[in-house]
Amino acid sequence: AQTVTQSQPEMSVQEAETVTLSCTYDTSESDYYLFWYKQPPSRQMILVIRQEAYKQQNATENRFSVNFQKAAKSFSLKISDSQLGDAAMYFCAYRGPGTYKYIFGTGTRLKVLA
């Protein structure tokens, strides 16, 4: 069965600094999708970034980028120039081919220090 592991329950970063959140997953599939979602105190889950496994190029969305290492089954999120509004729970998620079912990690709580 597929699993998603986030080994960092909590991280802290100084405002304007860079932080990397880790995520590893386990699958026997070769084609799949990976996501990072952000959940601020307002509770709404917001898509941060997604990566298709068949793409070698790492996805980037403004200050957010990923380091996708397919062989190592690693999918880390880098946040550059951290802002106070980045403080939230961050969830890594996996979706296999031909299915709608997402598997979420346990989340990493990011604190941004002024």
Place this chain on the structure above:
Amino acid sequence: SAVISQKPSRDICQRGTSLTIQCQVDSQVTMMFWYRQQPGQSLTLIATANQGSEATYESGFVIDKFPISRPNLTFSTLTVSNMSPEDSSIYLCSVGEGIPSGNTIYFGEGSWLTVV
């Protein structure tokens, strides 16, 4: 992405009662889902809400406890029946665009239920 609205946003419920959560989307969507997020935990898929037919439930979730309706392509309800304190959770409605061939699910704001 679609705008997803949930009601209620938050509620405190008495043990043994039932509560219905509504999810309204501003456009027609093929796939709608209900997730549960227990306190401090990750998200777990409860079921897929199928338009015009019975919902598809995940292992550990049953229709008698979590009846779901989906009368059209923009609206769904989830009822949490005969609530106990263990049902205290955030319940999230989500919609899928391009699934299963494509892409991504998007979430409503969630409904935070506390059972006392």
